[in-house]
Amino acid sequence: MAKKLIIANWKMNPETAADAVALAKMAHVAGKAAKGVSLVICPPAIFLADIAREFKKVPPASRPVLGGQNCFWEKAGAFTGEVSPSMLREVGARWVIVGHSERRALDETDEIVQKKATAALKGGLSVLLCVGEGSRDEHGEYLHVLEAQIRKAIPELPRKALEKVVIAYEPIWAIGARALGAATPEEVFSTTIFIRKILTEVVGKDLAMKMPILYGGSVDTENAAPMVAHGGVQGLLVGRESLHPKTFPVLLDLVGKVK
Numbered sequence: 001m002a003k004k005l006i007i008a009n010w011k012m013n014p015e016t017a018a019d020a021v022a023l024a025k026m027a028h029v030a031g032k033a034a035k036g037v038s039l040v041i042c043p044p045a046i047f048l049a050d051i052a053r054e055f056k057k058v059p060p061a062s063r064p065v066l067g068g069q070n071c072f073w074e075k076a077g078a079f080t081g082e083v084s085p086s087m088l089r090e091v092g093a094r095w096v097i098v099g100h101s102e103r104r105a106l107d108e109t110d111e112i113v114q115k116k117a118t119a120a121l122k123g124g125l126s127v128l129l130c131v132g133e134g135s136r137d138e139h140g141e142y143l144h145v146l147e148a149q150i151r152k153a154i155p156e157l158p159r160k161a162l163e164k165v166v167i168a169y170e171p172i173w174a175i176g177a178r179a180l181g182a183a184t185p186e187e188v189f190s191t192t193i194f195i196r197k198i199l200t201e202v203v204g205k206d207l208a209m210k211m212p213i214l215y216g217g218s219v220d221t222e223n224a225a226p227m228v229a230h231g232g233v234q235g236l237l238v239g240r241e242s243l244h245p246k247t248f249p250v251l252l253d254l255v256g257k258v259k
């Protein structure tokens with residue numbers, strides 16, 4: 001049985017490198033203990049090197065898998081404040097989150113998302129491509145939003161690297177401290193069927209069936225396992241709950257036990 005993929009998105013937390021290292025150690029130990037889980041930790045880019053350094057002496061296979069939360073599409077140059085995919089790799093990242101709604105809210109367009117994903121794949125990173133609607137209506141209009149986000153990103157990506165793409169379905173209304181609450185497994189299940197249908201049209205059936213889809217938005221110890229069991233998803237993108245040293249290990253353990 002394939003392991004469930006859990007991506008911990010710390011966003012702009014914690015405040016110090018020492019806290020980031022401590023949090024990463026905790027998450028890594030818990031991730032290893034939860035046998036059915038494969039964990040990717042995405043700290044702020046500034047702390048990636050500190051975390052990677054901490055695990056330098058252990059064999060590569062025993063190190064935590066790290067990711068960035070964003071990247072730029074150029075390799076280098078006059079782009080103040082940006083970080084390239086190769087720079088992320090250099091400090092230990094193997095993944096990057098692209099198109100998170102909190103970045104789309106800062107005017108990141110579908111075109112930018114596509115350029116970032118392309119650059120990340122070319123730079124050797126796996127990509128977590130986030131899609132999600134702002135609100136859900138009875139008539140299914142929100143599905144057009146998802147469809148457009150997928151159609152504008154995926155066909156342009158380098159075909160050979162598509163196996164390194166994972167989709168995160170993150171309804172915006174379910175994300176963060178002001179969320180209405182998590183989506184239900186039933187809502188997510190029907191949406192993942194729709195996403196797979198669009199993926200099938202875009203990349204063909206074989207790849208579309210293999211491409212993992214994660215759910216994100218207000219995931220906690222209560223809803224994580226039911227979501228993986230009944231939501232048609234192969235894992236979760238976890239924000240706030242991944243910062244809690246007491247409950248995140250519980251979440252990983254519960255998800256790891258889902259058959």
Ligand code: PGA
Pocket residue numbers: 009170174175176177179216217218219237238239240241
């Ligand atoms: P949340 O964030 O779990 O805090 O709602 C999820 C995300 O945005 O990645």
